[in-house]
Amino acid sequence: MARHGGRGWYGQVAAAALGVTGVAVAASLWTAQAGPVDTRSGAGTSAHRTAPKAAPVSVEIAHASDQGARGVNITIDDGPDPVWTPQVLQVLKEYGVKATFCMIGPQAEAHPDLVKAVVAAGHRLCDHTVSHDVTMDKKSEAYQSQQILDAERMITKASGGVRPLYYRAPGGAFTPYSRKLAASHGMRPLGWNVDSKDFERPGTEAVVATVKDEMSNGPTVLFHDAGGDRSETVAALREVLPWLKEQGYSFGFPVR
Numbered sequence: 001m002a003r004h005g006g007r008g009w010y011g012q013v014a015a016a017a018l019g020v021t022g023v024a025v026a027a028s029l030w031t032a033q034a035g036p037v038d039t040r041s042g043a044g045t046s047a048h049r050t051a052p053k054a055a056p057v058s059v060e061i062a063h064a065s066d067q068g069a070r071g072v073n074i075t076i077d078d079g080p081d082p083v084w085t086p087q088v089l090q091v092l093k094e095y096g097v098k099a100t101f102c103m104i105g106p107q108a109e110a111h112p113d114l115v116k117a118v119v120a121a122g123h124r125l126c127d128h129t130v131s132h133d134v135t136m137d138k139k140s141e142a143y144q145s146q147q148i149l150d151a152e153r154m155i156t157k158a159s160g161g162v163r164p165l166y167y168r169a170p171g172g173a174f175t176p177y178s179r180k181l182a183a184s185h186g187m188r189p190l191g192w193n194v195d196s197k198d199f200e201r202p203g204t205e206a207v208v209a210t211v212k213d214e215m216s217n218g219p220t221v222l223f224h225d226a227g228g229d230r231s232e233t234v235a236a237l238r239e240v241l242p243w244l245k246e247q248g249y250s251f252g253f254p255v256r
Contacts, residue, residue: 054163054186057256059179061191062166065219067252072244073220074099074237074251075192077128077168080107080114081226087234088225089121095241097251102126102168102190105151107226112158119162124253126166127151127187134171137178144178152185166190166254188256193218198233207236212243220254 065071074092076099079085085101092099101118103125108115119125129136129147136144148167156163167182168190169175179189194214198207211221221240223233244251 057183057186057188059176059183059189061174061179061189062254062256063191063193063218063220064255065252066255067219067250070249071219071252072215072249073254074223074241075102075126075168075190075220075254076100076223076225077102078104078107078132078224079226080111080118081230082111082114084225084230084234085111085114085118088223088230088237089117089123091234091237091241092123093121095245097241098122098124098253099251100124100126100166100190100253101225102128102166103151103155103164104128104132104226105130105154108151108158109154112160115155115158116160119159124166125155125159125162125164126168126190127155127164127182128168129170130154132170134173136170137173137175141177144175145181148178148182148187149185152187163187165256168192188254190220190254192220192222194221196221196223196233196236198230198236199224199227201229201232204232204235204239207232208239208243211236211240215244215247219249 065073074097076088079101080103098121101123103115105127115125127148128151130151131147133139133147136147152164164187166189167178167187169178172191174189182189194211194217196207197210215221223237224230225233
């Protein structure tokens with residue numbers, strides 16, 4: 001899987017979030033609903049409440065669609081963004097398509113209204129970490145835990161209690177540990193088969209051509225709704241979605 005995007009603009013947002021999590025150690029170690037705090041899974045400075053966990057799922061990286069051989073999964077990374085996420089949601093609504101939104105924790109925390117809008121429209125949530133660090137597979141297990149579990153907490157809180165069902169490592173930087181950790185929290189590791197390259201802003205025609213050329217690789221297609229000007233993504237979706245329908249594809253979600 002190509003590693004793209006880097007930390008970029010997430011660095012400033014995530015830095016603030018990481019500072020906040022450091023204060024969490026002083027929080028109460030017990031609540032009536034959540035039970036004791038699990039301090040083992042943080043980065044040494046952050047604590048995570050042991051809320052009732054979702055049932056574990058497979059640790060294997062998902063690529064297939066729950067719609068079978070002619071299914072396609074639209075996945076949208078790096079948001080939510082107040083400018084582009086509403087536009088992406090509108091296009092998806094126009095074509096009756098459900099998608100999976102892989103969200104950055106601090107972005108979800110900053111825009112809970114958009115997270116709730118994604119859920120209300122019938123789309124699924126995916127944990128895309130706190131800092132979008134594409135080198136996190138080179139970092140400690142404590143760091144990986146903090147990135148994944150803090151983002152899970154932020155997204156779940158922003159959604160009003162709806163948990164992310166998947167975990168997508170930034171740039172595909174999965175490790176056996178991160179996959180196992182995510183799966184134990186009910187988040188199936190999520191890959192992709194078709195990278196639209198929209199992050200590079202090569203032009204709408206190039207994005208559309210890439211998707212069409214690479215659909216034979218598999219059903220999970222990667223787009224972005226944040227990280228810069230995503231007007232090409234919005235325009236490309238308006239062409240790609242009806243084209244996929246014309247080819248006989250049905251839209252679904254990644255297998256769980």
